[in-house]
Amino acid sequence: MTIIVALLVFSIIVFIHELGHFTFAKMNGVKVHEFSIGMGPKIYSIKKDTEYSIRLLPLGGFVSMEGEDEESSDPRSFGAKSILQRASIIFAGPFFNIIFTIILFIPIFIFIGSQTTTLGGVTENGPAYSAGVKVGDTIEAIDGKKVNSWQDVIQSLNESDGSDVKLSIDRNGQNKEISVTPKKGEDGRYVIGIETKVERNILTSIKNAFTTTYDMTVQMITFVGQLFTGTVPGGVGNSVSGPLGVISIVSEAAKMGIVNIMYIAAVLSLNLGIINLVPFPALDGGRLFMLAIEAIRGGKKLDPNKEAMINMVGLGALMIFMVFITYKDILRLF
Template sequence: MTIIVAILLFGLIVFIHELGHFLFAKINGVKVHEFAIGMGPKLFSIKKDTEYSIRLLPLGGFVSMEGEDEESKSPRSFGEKSILQRASIIFAGPFFNIVFTIILFIPIFMFIGAQTTTLGNVIENGPAYDAGVKSGDFIEAIDGKKVDTWQDIILSLNNSDGSEVKLSIDRNGEDKEITVTPEKNDEGRYVIGIETKVERSIFSSIKNAFVTTWDMTKQMVIFLGQLVTGTVPGGVSNSVTGPLGVINIVSEAAKVGIINVMYIGAVISLNLGIINLVPLPALDGGRLLMLLIEAIRGGRKIDPNKEAMINIVGLSALMLFMVFITYKDILRLF
């Protein structure tokens, strides 16, 4: 049952991505030949102006557009649209994944509550308690640096390495500055004995959904930079997982509960969106790069055959990498 949940979630995330391409293609008057979820042989299809199909392997999907990879003079051809129109169609897939991530995070924070920078509890005889920090205090900044989330507070305290920190606090509308010396806990982190006040409201959940998505995006960009430079802790092959690994992760999450599945789904959706924006051939980012080059050339189009060849080479390299990662996934599973 958990495997089915994993496959359905993966299929939904792919569907959201392809839906972005599909809707913006329709908005911009591009003819879509096929909107497919999955790869390989067709299991089911229905034909209207566009053929809508479900294919055997739930590991991808595609939107096949007129003039996308070949020359076409049809007014409904992808290649006949403006650079901005084509860019919007390509960008829509990753953008929909990022939006879907935010949408998934909102009910998650509604359920578990959103951590705030207001203190719910100050532990007796802890560093903060002894310094005069009180429950209900709103922490605005640490050492003059503004904090927006509870994670910012944790990070700032941990980075102190036990040195004094100055808390800028709002207490019932009155600004205060309190100096506290963090102490190391059993886990090796520096803390001052404070706990967050958890809020359950639609507004705080929406705010936290955006903040969390942004923070995770920054972490992903750093990780991608480490991939390029080969400085990923533990090595690339141990830090990257393919579809089999993803399905296994979701299956394990499904055993715990729906909130875990939604959280993993949000992470996967964001991963798919950000990775697709990397400017490599066969990815959406690579196609956006081609459009940028076209714009720099004053609107002179790159030869479609050459562009198609570049995409084929990029796709082949991507598939080889996927085979390698899938092999590593199998080794990890067994």
Template structure:
């Protein structure tokens, strides 16, 4: 049952991605041949103006557009559309995944609550306890910087780099000032030994969903940079996972409750969106790069057949990498 949940979740995320491409292609009048979820042999299909299909392997999906790879005489072919139209169609898939991640995060934070600036716990023998912080204190500013969220508190403490900070707190309706020297924890962040009180609010859940998505995008971009430079802690092969690994993660989450499945789903959707924007041939980012080059050349198109060949090579390289990652996933499972 947990594996079925994982496959359905992965299929939903792929569906959202392809739906973005599909809707923008429709809006811009592109001839579409097929909207498919999954790869490999068809197990179900229905023909309307477009063929809608489900394929055997839940490893991805695609929207087959006339003239996307190679030349076409169809006036409604993808390649006949303007630079802006083509770019919007390609960008829509990753964008839908990012939006979907925000939507999934909202019920997660509505359920667990969002961390505020009121303290629920003081770690014994921590800088916070030594300085006199108490449960129920509300942090109003850190070193003169007004804080409106727990993330503001964390950011200001991190930026202190271990130097003394001045906290203004509200205790029983009265402002007090405390001087505290943060200490570095095992993760390399500067902390003072406090935990926030979680508040359940739909408006705060929405705001936290957006900020969490933004923070994760920054972390993903940093991770991609580490992948490129080969500086990923633990090595590249141990830091990435394929469909089998993803299904395993979701299956584990499904055993602990639906809210964990939704949370993992948001992260997977965000990963799919960001990774698809990388300028690698065959990915949406690679195709967007070709359009950017075309724009810089004053609208002079790259030979469609040469571009198609480049994307085929890129797709082959991605499949080889996927096989390698899947092999590592299997080794980890056993």
């Protein structure tokens, strides 16, 4: 059952991505031959102006557009559209994944609550308690640096490395400054014995959905940079998962309830969106890079056949990388 849930989650994320391409292609008057979820042989299809199909392997999908990778004289072809129109169609896939991530995070934060910089608990005889910090205090800054989230509080305390920190707090409308000495916790991080107050409301949840998506995006971009420079902690093979690894992760999350499934789906959706924006051939980012070159050349188009060849080479490289990652997934699973 958990495998089915994992495949369903994966399919939904791919569907959202391809829906972005499809929606903007239709909006810009591009002829779409097929909108497919899955790869391999067709198991179901219905044809109107566009053929909508479901294929056997739920590990991908595609939108087939007129003149996307070949010459076409059709005025509704992808190549006949302006650079901005084509860029919007390509960018729409990753963009829909990012928006989907935010949408998933909102009910997650409504359910589990949103962490705030107001204190819901102070450990008795802990560093903060001994310094005079009280439940209900709101931390506004640490060492003069404004904090906007509970994560900022945790990070600032951990970066103190055990040195005194000055908390700027709001207590019933009055500003106070309290000096506290963090101590190292069991997990190795520096703490002062405080707990966040959790709030459950829609506005705070929407705000946290955006900020969490932004923070995770920054982390993913950093990881992609490490991936290309070969500086990934633990090595590429141990830090990246392919379809098998993803299905395994989602399957484990499925055992722990719907909120965990939604969280993993949000992370995977954001991953798909960010990775696809990497300027590598065959990825959406690679196609956007080609359009940027076309714009620099004053609108002079690249040879479609050469561009298709570049994308084929890029796809081949990605397939080889996927085989390597799948091999690592199998070793981890068994």
